[in-house]
Amino acid sequence: MRAASLVVLIAVVLPFVLGQFWAYQLGLYALYAAAAVGVGLCWGRAGFLPLGQSLFFGLSAYLSGLAFIAFQGHPVVAVLALPFAALVSALLAYAIGVVVFRRTGESGAYFSMITLALCLLAFQIATSWNSVTGGFNGLKGIPGLPGLDDISDVYYVGAAILLAVLAFAGWVYAAPIGVLWQALAQNERRLQLFGFDTNQIKSLAFGASGLMAGLGGAVYAPQQGIVTPQAVGFGLSADLVIWAAVGGRGNLIGPVVGTMVVGSLTAQLRDTLPFWEVLMAVFFIVIVLMFPKGIAGFAEPLAWLLRSQRDRLVVAAPKSTAARPPARLVLDGVGVHVGEVTILDRLSLDFDAAGIFCVIGPNGAGKTSMFNVVSGELAAGSGTIALGGVNVVGLPPNRVSGLGVARKLQIPSVFPELTIADNLAIALWSGRATKLQLLAPRLRRWTSPMLQELQSRYPFLASGTRKAAELSHGEQQILELAMALLTEPRVLLLDEPCAGLSPEETGAVMEIVRWAAKRLGGAIIIIEHDMSLVKELAEVVYVLHNGTLLARGSVAEIQADPNVRAVYVGGEK
Amino acid sequence: MDPLIVTQAINVLYAVSTLAVLALGLAVIFGLLGVLNIAHGEFVMIGAYCAYVTQSNGWPYLAAVPFTLAVCGLLGLAVEWAMIQPLYRRPFDTLVATWGLSLLLRKIAEAIFGLGFYSVNIPLPGTVQFFGTEYPVYRLVLIAISVAVVASLVLWYGGSRTGSRIRAMVSNPELAQAQGISVRWLAAGTFIVGTCLAGLGGVMVAPLVPVQPFMGLDYVLRAFFVLIVGGLGSVSGLLSGAVVIGGFDSVISAATNAANGYFAVLVLSILFLWLRPRGIIARG
Numbered sequence: 001m002r003a004a005s006l007v008v009l010i011a012v013v014l015p016f017v018l019g020q021f022w023a024y025q026l027g028l029y030a031l032y033a034a035a036a037v038g039v040g041l042c043w044g045r046a047g048f049l050p051l052g053q054s055l056f057f058g059l060s061a062y063l064s065g066l067a068f069i070a071f072q073g074h075p076v077v078a079v080l081a082l083p084f085a086a087l088v089s090a091l092l093a094y095a096i097g098v099v100v101f102r103r104t105g106e107s108g109a110y111f112s113m114i115t116l117a118l119c120l121l122a123f124q125i126a127t128s129w130n131s132v133t134g135g136f137n138g139l140k141g142i143p144g145l146p147g148l149d150d151i152s153d154v155y156y157v158g159a160a161i162l163l164a165v166l167a168f169a170g171w172v173y174a175a176p177i178g179v180l181w182q183a184l185a186q187n188e189r190r191l192q193l194f195g196f197d198t199n200q201i202k203s204l205a206f207g208a209s210g211l212m213a214g215l216g217g218a219v220y221a222p223q224q225g226i227v228t229p230q231a232v233g234f235g236l237s238a239d240l241v242i243w244a245a246v247g248g249r250g251n252l253i254g255p256v257v258g259t260m261v262v263g264s265l266t267a268q269l270r271d272t273l274p275f276w277e278v279l280m281a282v283f284f285i286v287i288v289l290m291f292p293k294g295i296a297g298f299a300e301p302l303a304w305l306l307r308s309q310r311d312r313l314v315v316a317a318p319k320s321t322a323a324r325p326p327a328r329l330v331l332d333g334v335g336v337h338v339g340e341v342t343i344l345d346r347l348s349l350d351f352d353a354a355g356i357f358c359v360i361g362p363n364g365a366g367k368t369s370m371f372n373v374v375s376g377e378l379a380a381g382s383g384t385i386a387l388g389g390v391n392v393v394g395l396p397p398n399r400v401s402g403l404g405v406a407r408k409l410q411i412p413s414v415f416p417e418l419t420i421a422d423n424l425a426i427a428l429w430s431g432r433a434t435k436l437q438l439l440a441p442r443l444r445r446w447t448s449p450m451l452q453e454l455q456s457r458y459p460f461l462a463s464g465t466r467k468a469a470e471l472s473h474g475e476q477q478i479l480e481l482a483m484a485l486l487t488e489p490r491v492l493l494l495d496e497p498c499a500g501l502s503p504e505e506t507g508a509v510m511e512i513v514r515w516a517a518k519r520l521g522g523a524i525i526i527i528e529h530d531m532s533l534v535k536e537l538a539e540v541v542y543v544l545h546n547g548t549l550l551a552r553g554s555v556a557e558i559q560a561d562p563n564v565r566a567v568y569v570g571g572e573k
Numbered sequence: 574m575d576p577l578i579v580t581q582a583i584n585v586l587y588a589v590s591t592l593a594v595l596a597l598g599l600a601v602i603f604g605l606l607g608v609l610n611i612a613h614g615e616f617v618m619i620g621a622y623c624a625y626v627t628q629s630n631g632w633p634y635l636a637a638v639p640f641t642l643a644v645c646g647l648l649g650l651a652v653e654w655a656m657i658q659p660l661y662r663r664p665f666d667t668l669v670a671t672w673g674l675s676l677l678l679r680k681i682a683e684a685i686f687g688l689g690f691y692s693v694n695i696p697l698p699g700t701v702q703f704f705g706t707e708y709p710v711y712r713l714v715l716i717a718i719s720v721a722v723v724a725s726l727v728l729w730y731g732g733s734r735t736g737s738r739i740r741a742m743v744s745n746p747e748l749a750q751a752q753g754i755s756v757r758w759l760a761a762g763t764f765i766v767g768t769c770l771a772g773l774g775g776v777m778v779a780p781l782v783p784v785q786p787f788m789g790l791d792y793v794l795r796a797f798f799v800l801i802v803g804g805l806g807s808v809s810g811l812l813s814g815a816v817v818i819g820g821f822d823s824v825i826s827a828a829t830n831a832a833n834g835y836f837a838v839l840v841l842s843i844l845f846l847w848l849r850p851r852g853i854i855a856r857g
Contacts, residue, residue, distance in 0.1 A: 049669060099843060109609040109668050110801070110846060117794045117839050124832045234790060238676055245669075278684050281677035288669050289656065 007166065007253070011159045022264075023155040027223065029263045030158035032057075032236075034165040034216035036243045036255035038209030041169060043241075044249030045178065046205040047185025051112045052119025053240045056089035056210040058126065058232025060217035062133060063088055065142045065227045075146035078222075086214030093210025097203030119237050126229035138228030145222045154223055161219050162256065165212045170252055172208065174441040176429055179422050181205050183415045190413045193375060194430040194487065195401030213240075239263075242284050248296025257295050317428050317446040324404055326353035326522045327388025329491050334373055334383035334393075336366075336547075343369045345547040346383065351491070356517050356524045358534045360558075361544035362567060367527045368410070370544065371493045375407050376400040387491065402431060404490035404522075408497055412476035414468040420479065421464035424451060427483035450519070454482045457512070474505035481512060490522040497526065498533060510536060543567070576706035581827060583703070587712050589819035590719035591778060593812060596796035597723060598770030604805040605743050605763050607664060608657055611671040613796060614789025615678035616645050616768045620775020621784045622682060625691050634696035637776045645772030649765040657764055658757070675789065682786040690783040715777055722773070727808050739763060795822075798842040804852020813853045817841070 015023035035057045043049045067081030096118065100111050126133045133139060148157060172178045180201050183191050188198050221227050230236065239262075247258020262280070269276045291297055329351040336344040344366050351357055359367050372378035374385055376397040385392050392400050415423050421444070428446045429438070437443055455462040460475055461482060468479060477497060484492060497513070498506045510533065517524050528534050534541060534555060541558045543551040551561045558564055599613045620641045627637035656670045697714055700707040730736040741749040742756050750756045774792070782788065795818060803814020818838050826834030845852065 047665070049665075049672075051672065100846065102847070108664055112668060112672075113609075113611075113794065113797050114839075114843065114846075116790075117798075117842075120790060120794065121832075121836055121839055124835060128830070128832050234787070241672070242676075275684055277680040278677065281673060281680045285656065285670060285673040285677065288673055289660075289666070 011163060015155050025264060027155035027158035029259050030162040031216035031220050033256040033259035034162050035213035036240045036259045037165050037169050038212035039240045039244040040249045040255040042205055042209045043244060046181040046202060049112045050115045052115035052237045053213050054232050054236035055119045055122045056093055056213035057217035060085040060089040060214035061220045061227045061231045064218040065139045065221035068142045068222050072143055082218040085218040086211055089214025090207050090211035094203050094207030097206035101199040101202045119234055122232040123229050126232050138226050140226050142221050142225050157219060161215055165215055173252060176438040176443045182418060183426055186415045186417055187413060192397040193401060193407050194426060195398045197398050245284060245287050246294050248294030251296035254294050254296035314447040315442055315445045317432055317448045324490060326490050328353050329523060330386045332384045334385060335381045336369060336373060336378060337381050342547055347548050349542060349549060351523050351525060354521055354523060355539045356537050357540050358538035359527050359542045359544060360534060365544040366547040367544055368495060371495055375405060406484040406487045406489035407493040408480050408484045410495040410499060412480050414476055414480050416469035417467060419464055420461060420466050420468055423468050423479060423483060427486035430487045450486055474501050477501060485516050488520060492524045494526045496528060579704045579706045583708055585820050585823050587716055588823040589815050590716045592819040593815040594719045594722050595774040595792050596799040596811060596815060598767040599796040600800055600811050602764055602767035606760055608667050611793060612675035612678055613771050614793030615675045616771035617775040617792045618789040619645055620772035621779035624776045624779035625693050625784050628693055641772040641776050642769050645768045646765050649768030653761045653764040679786045690785045693779040693784060695780040798838050801842045802845045802852060810852050
C-alpha cells in the first residue's frame with residue numbers, strides 16, 4: 001500500500017516539478033509505458049517475448065481515432081469507445097495466443113517471430129488501406145478528449161491510464177494467475193502435470209498484455225490528435241522491448257522506469273548525438289545478457305523500505321474436485337512405437353485401487369515410458385488405459401491430472417525461483433481453484449489439513465519465503481513429493497523417489513510414502529531399482545522387460561521366478 | 574506457349590531459388606547449432622550495402638563477393654565469440670541477443686548510410702529471348718547461381734571430412750569433442766558459413782531491391798517461414814519450403830498485391846505450425 005501511494009504521489013506532483021514541456025512528453029510516454037508493462041508481463045513473468053506489441057497499441061489507437069471522428073458531436077459515445085478499442089486489442093492478443101500456443105505449446109522463437117510478422121503485416125495494412133487508415137499520412141483531425149484541453153490535463157489522462165494499468169498488473173501479479181505465469185516460465189511441464197492448461201494460461205498473459213497496450217493506444221488517438229502507421233510499426237515494438245529490458249522486465253515498475261528514462265533521453269539526444277541509437281542497442285544487449293533485472297535490479301536493496309510486514313493468515317482450501325473414491329488403474333495392450341523402436345509392447349498391467357506397488361525392471365524396460373503414457377505425456381499407439389473405467393488415452397496431461405493422477409518426476413522438478421510457500425500453493429490450487437478464483441490473491445494463503453501435517457513432519461516446508469532453489473537435493477525431493485500429495489490423488493506415480501538421497505533422507509521418504517498410502521487410501525505406484533526399498537514397501541511387484549510385463553507377484557514370488565532371475569543375472573531370456 | 578505464362582513461371586522460379594539461398598544461411602545456423610539468428614536479415618542487408626559500396630567506388634561488381642564475405646565473415650566471428658558461443662543451449666537468451674544484434678546492425682547502418690534508399694545498378698543489364706518472351710539476363714543468372722550455391726553446399730556437407738565432423742558435432746557434441754574434433758571452432762565456422770551465405774544473398778538481390786537499413790526484417794521472416802513450412806534438417810525440406818513460400822507469395826502478389834502475398838504466407842506458416850509443426854519433410 002505504501003508503495004502504491006508513493007507512486008500516485010509522484011505521478012501527481014511530477015508536472016509541477018518538471019514544467020509543461022516535460023509534462024506533455026511524459027503524458028505520451030505514460031501511454032507507451034502502459035504497453036511496456038504488458039511486455040514486461042509476457043517476458044519478465046510468463047517467459048515468452050512478444051516482438052510485435054505495437055500491433056495492439058496501434059490497432060486500438062486506430063479504432064479509437066475512427067470512433068472519435070465518427071462520433072464528433074457525441075463526446076460521451078466517443079469516450080465509451082475507449083474501453084471497447086482496448087478490449088478488441090485484448091481479444092486479438094488472446095486469440096493469437098490460443099492459435100500459436102495451442103498446437104505446439106511453442107513459446108520460444110516461433111511465437112516471437114510470428115508476433116514480429118503480424119506487426120509488419122499490420123504496418124503494411126495501415127499504410128496501404130488509405131480509405132480507412134488515411135494511409136501513410138495517417139488518420140488526422142481526431143478530436144481531443146472532451147473537456148480536457150490543457151497540457152497538464154493531457155499529462156494527467158496519460159498518468160491515470162498508466163496507474164490503472166499498474167494497479168491491474170500489481171493485482172494479477174499478486175494473484176495466483178501471476179504465480180502461475182512465473183511457474184510457467186520456470187517449469188512448464190510440472191505445471192501441466194499439476195492439471196493446469198498451460199497454453200491457456202500463456203494466452204491469458206498475452207491477452208492481458210494486449211489489454212494494456214490497447215488501453216495506451218486508445219487514449220493515444222485523442223491525446224495526439226493523429227494516428228500514423230508508426231503506431232503499429234516495428235520501431236515502436238522494438239522500443240517497448242528495449243524499455244522493458246532496461247527498466248527491468250520482471251519488475252512491476254521496471255518497464256515504466258525504462259520507458260520514462262530511455263524515452264526522454266532519446267528524445268533529447270537523438271538529434272545531438274549521432275550514435276545515440278547505436279549506443280542504446282549496445283546497452284540493450286549488455287543489459288539483457290548481464291543485468292536481466294535492469295535498473296530495477298539496482299534499486300532492489302531499497303525494496304525493504306516499501307515492504308509492509310504483515311502476518312499471513314492462512315485460509316482453509318476447499319475440497320479437491322479431483323478427489324474421488326479410489327479406482328483401479330488398468331493398462332490393456334498398450335503399445336508405443338517411435339519409428340522402428342518398440343517402447344511398450346502390448347503392455348497390460350492391473351493395479352488395485354489401494355496399495356503400494358513397485359515397478360522394477362532393467363534399464364530400457366519401459367518403466368518411465370509406462371508412467372509417461374499414463375500421465376498423458378506420451379501418446380499410446382494402441383490399447384487402452386482405464387482409471388475407474390474412464391479411458392485416459394488421448395487426454396493431455398492436465399486433463400489426466402484432473403482425474404486424480406499425480407506424478408513425481410525422477411529428477412526433482414519444482415519451481416526453483418518461487419518460494420516454498422508458492423510451490424506448495426500451486427499444488428493446492430490444482431483441482432481446487434476455479435478459473436475465476438485464480439484472480440483472488442487470498443488463494444496464496446490457502447492451507448489444507450494434509451499440508452499442515454506435512455509441515456509439522458518437515459518444518460522446512462513452513463519456511464515460506466525461502467526459494468525452492470535454495471533447498472538441498474533431498475529437500476527438493478521431499479518438496480516435490482509433498483506437492484504431489486497435496487493434490488490428494490487417487491493414483492500417485494513416483495519415479496525413483498529416493499534417487500540420490502542419503503540413508504536418512506531415504507528413510508524419511510519411505511515413511512512419508514507409507515503415511516500417504518494410509519492417508520490417501522489410493523494407489524501409489526513406485527519405480528524403484530533398490531531392491532531393499534522394494535522389499536520394505538511393495539505389496540505387489542511388477543517386473544517389466546522389453547516393454548512388456550514379465551512377472552507380477554509378492555517380493556518373494558518375484559525373487560523365486562526363474563524368468564526374472566534370468567533377466568537380472570544376465571542369462572538367456 | 575503464352576509468353577505471359579512463361580514470364581510468370583520464370584518469376585516463380587526466380588523467387589523460389591533466391592529464397593532458397595536467403596533461407597539457407599538461417600537453416601544452417603538453426604538446424605545445426607539450434608540458434609535462431611534473428612539478425613540473419615541484417616547480414617543480408619550488410620551484403621546489399623557492400624554491393625552498393627563496391628559499385629559506388631567503381632569496382633567491378635564481382636568484387637562485392639569477396640568484400641561481403643570478408644565483412645560478414647569477420648562480423649560473424651566476432652558475434653559468435655561475443656554472444657552466441659556463451660549462450661549455446663540457452664535458446665531463449667540467444668533469441669533476445671540476436672534480436673538485439675539485429676537492432677544494433679540496423680542502427681549502425683542507419684548511422685553510416687542514413688535512413689534513405691539506395692539503388693544498385695544491375696551489373697548485367699539487358700534481356701534474352703526465352704521461349705518467345707524477353708527476360709532479364711541478371712535474373713536468369715541469379716537462378717543459376719542460386720542452384721549452384723545450394724548444390725555445392727549440399728555436396729560439400731555430404732562429402733567432405735568437415736561435413737562429417739559437423740554431423741558428428743550435431744548428433745553428440747561431447748562425443749565429437751572426445752574424438753578430437755574441435756567443437757568450439759567447428760561451431761564458430763558453421764555460424765560464419767551462415768552469415769556469409771546471408772551476405773552473399775544480399776549481394777545477389779541488391780540490384781533488384783531498394784537498399785535500406787530495414788530491408789533485413791522482410792528477409793528473415795520469409796526465410797523463417799521457409800523453415801517452418803519445410804522443416805529443419807534436410808535439403809529437400811528447405812527446397813520444398815522455398816517452393817511453397819516463394820511460389821505462393823509470388824503468385825498471390827502477382828495476382829493481387831504484395832500485402833496479400835505477405836498475408837497469405839503468414840497464414841500458411843501458422844497453419845503449418847498447427848498441422849505439421851515439424852514441416853513438410855520432418856527428420857526422424
